[in-house]
Amino acid sequence: MIKFGVSQPVRRKEDDRFLKGNGRYVDDIAPDDAAHVAFFRSPSAHGVITSLDVEGAREAEGVLAVYTAADLAGKLENSVDYDALKNRDGSDSAQPVRPILAEDKVRFAGEIVAAVVAETKAQAQDALEMILLETDDLPVHVETAVGGEAIHDEAPDNLCFDWAFGDEDATASAFGAAARTATVDMIDNRIICNSMETRGAYAEWDGTRLHLALNGQGVWGSKDALAKKLGLDKGDVRVTNPDVGGGFGMKSFDYPEQFIVAMAARDLGRSTRWISGRGEAMLSDNGGRDLVTVAEAAFDADYRLTALRINSVCNLGAQLSAYAQFIQTELALKVLTGVYDVQTVFFGVKGVFTNTTPIDAYRGAGRPEAIYVVERLMDGAARQLGQDPIELKRKNFITAEQMPYTSASGELYDVGDFDRVLNRAIKEADVAGFADRKAESAKKGKLRGLGLSFYIESILGDQTEHTKIEFAEDGMVNLYVGTQSNGQGHETVFAQILHQRTGIDYDKVRFIQGDSDLIEAGGGTGGSRSVTMQGNSINATSDVMIEKFRPLAEEELEVAAADLVFEEGAFRIAGTDRSIGLMELADVARKKGLSDLLATRYTNTVPGRSYPNGAHFAEVEVDPETGVTKCVKYTVVDDFGVLMNPMLAEGQVHGGVAQGIGQAITEQVVYDEYGQLLSGTFMDYAMPRADDLPFMPFHAELVPSTANDIGMKGCGEAGTVGALAAVTNAALDAVWETGVRRVDMPLTPVRMWGWINDTAKVAAE
Secondary structure (H helix, E strand, C coil), X not given: CCCCCCCCCCCCCCHHHHHCCCCCEHHHHCCCCCEEEEEEECCCCCEEXXXXXXXXXXXXXXXXXXXXXXXXXXXXXXXXXXXCCECCCCCECCCCCCCCCCCCEECCCCCEEEEEEECCHXXXXXXXXXXXXXXXXXXXXXXXXXXXXXXXCCCHHHEEEEEEEECHHHHHHHHHHCCEEEEEEEEECCECCCCCCCCEEEEEECCCCEEEEECCCCCHHHHHHHHHHHCCCHHHEEEECCECCCCCCCCCCCCHHHHHHHHHHHHHCCCEEEECCHHHHHHHCCEECCEEEEEEEEECCCCCEEEEEEEEEEECCCCCCCCHHHHHHHHHHCCCCCCECCCCEEEEEEEECCCCCCECCCCCCCHHHHHHHHHHHHHHHHHHHCCCHHHHHXXXXXXXXXXXXXXXXXXXXXXXXXXXXHHHHHHHCCHHHHHHHHHHHHHCCCEEEEEEEEEECCCCCCCEEEEEEEECCCCCEEEEECCCCCCCCHHHHHHHHHHHHHCCCHHHEEEECCECCCCCCCXXXXXXXXXXXXXXXXXXXXXXXXXXXXXXXXXXHCCCHHHEEEECCEEEECCCCCXXXXXXXXXXXXXXXXXXXXXXXXXXXXXXXXXXXXXXEEEEEECCCCCCEEEEEEEEEEECECCCCHHHHHHHHHHHHHHHHHHHHHCCCCECCCCCECCCCCCCCCCCCHHHCCCCCEEECCCCCCCCCCCECCCCCHHHHHHHHHHHHHHHHHHHHHCCCCCCCCCCHHHHHHHHHHHHHHHHC
16 A cells, blocks of 8 residues: 655655764764875965975874875876856857866965875864965955956956857847836855755775765766776776765865875875865855846837846856856756746856855756846836836746747746746735735834745756666665755655555665665756656656566466556456565565566656746845844745655755845855955854744645656755745835835845935935
């Protein structure tokens, strides 16, 4: 009987061990005798290295080795790989080498210059104090803009790329013919991810083979990179991901530290380990967002969109990371036009180097940035043109009758009923009662605003995923997957999916992930792909497995194939109560020596991407006397297709919205003019706390996807994608009556107070 199948709010099975302290995180399971690695990071944001003296560190107590760039020769290729795109003219973007250990120059405060390996962590940290670095400092460039002293010779004016999509001339013509236009300037502020578990790794070398364990979002890319950088055969490298305490995209690529940890283990012939401190993480983890945008919309006489023109400058930091060039370009492009019916588009992006920590994927990876732009633009256009923001958006929706719809960027939206979702959201958010709530806020001296963001996002990553189902001798069923849980609840939902399809007891499913020796390939986790791609793969593998068992079931039940059906997890003789389940058949197969039936591997490809969408209504209160801004009401109505587990989906939305509210109101990375990080502790970088967040009811208005067999749409990043514009639009609505016409994230008290009072001062003059 199917008891814990899909669409049921089954409690997370992994939480039992997590809550009891039995999680297996990388720093918990590193070998006790492993040597400790520590990293000497540049205190200067930009300079030529004139002297690097590590001899004192080499002689320090307990030190086993000290590595500089010069020491890597013959041991490790001194570079971190990344992907690159083409400029709008077809030429290559700037592609400077990103060294693992800095060689001639340092380019941001926190860049690794040397590494120390010692018997204890304290000894390694003490040895760092003995390293002497001298640099001739160079001018520092921290502004998200073209210009400044060249950080890389390959990028004069610090311009890494100049990329564009669309017909610029046709878009200009559409604007020239428009009945009315609107322009909104905006800033998408830089954030630090701050996953609960900081980055870490340990490595083991047995004389012929390397094992690296790291808290990442997949193992195969790191396996290939390690083999390449260390000059090893891929078969001689094993990479594992144990339990991971949060990734959010920030852990989905390779960092310099993991290569040093692995190289040192091989070089010294013993295990090595490293775990980042919180301050070190804030200094060195890849950041997210950080772009400035000018967005324009053209409308006809009936206020229907005729064209969009968007130009952005995005900050890449000092060094290129894995996907950095693609986040604000090709990934943002996927949902650039949002849920709106417009085909004439121009999108230009310039990527610039600055003397700051590198930027890469953060929850949503380009889609939150794109939706922030289009939803702020539509809200701003409504205000500039004297229209109701909700109704202007509705007027320009792609209708359900237009589905499937090919967007201007070539994305095929398979299904969607945006009008239905919006109507449900208006009801659940009690938009009709907003005027009364605003009046109540006014009695307390507060300004209250309402903001809507209607988002859509595109599932990213490989559309192929791998599954292995194995009947173990201890009576359990091993489920091997190619994705990697970072805390989302994969162990639960994948067991539900397997249970639903096969009838295998939910409690008999043993979840296995993140081991390149045990799982031949996989796409890892990122881009909200995991449950869609892996869920479809589990189902397809289950179907192959069931068919493999069918002949044995016919034999055991002594029945012809035509009379045998598979239902409710068992083969059954049609019209009778005689049946045999898969677990029983597996026992028979083992006794008969039919080992090929006990393990089934299958690689499944999902034919198309799905497009989660939904409406977020935020209400904020602003205290005009202090500038304090709080999100006091938040309502979400999402279309995730078929929900695999409503409880997990709601948790994902809550987490995503919390990160969105954090960026919108409290979080801000600040560098001074010398490139020094001023917001490098939780005293200075304001992570959202419980009292910063309102209750967030979650409602589902579901339209099953036709792009995959299980009809689902990913939900991992949707909360963040919708939250940024909803909160910021609400804040602008709140202060609009004071004359303020522009607000930007983060909506901190000093900024909000400044906008209100500067506007009042101008009005008084």
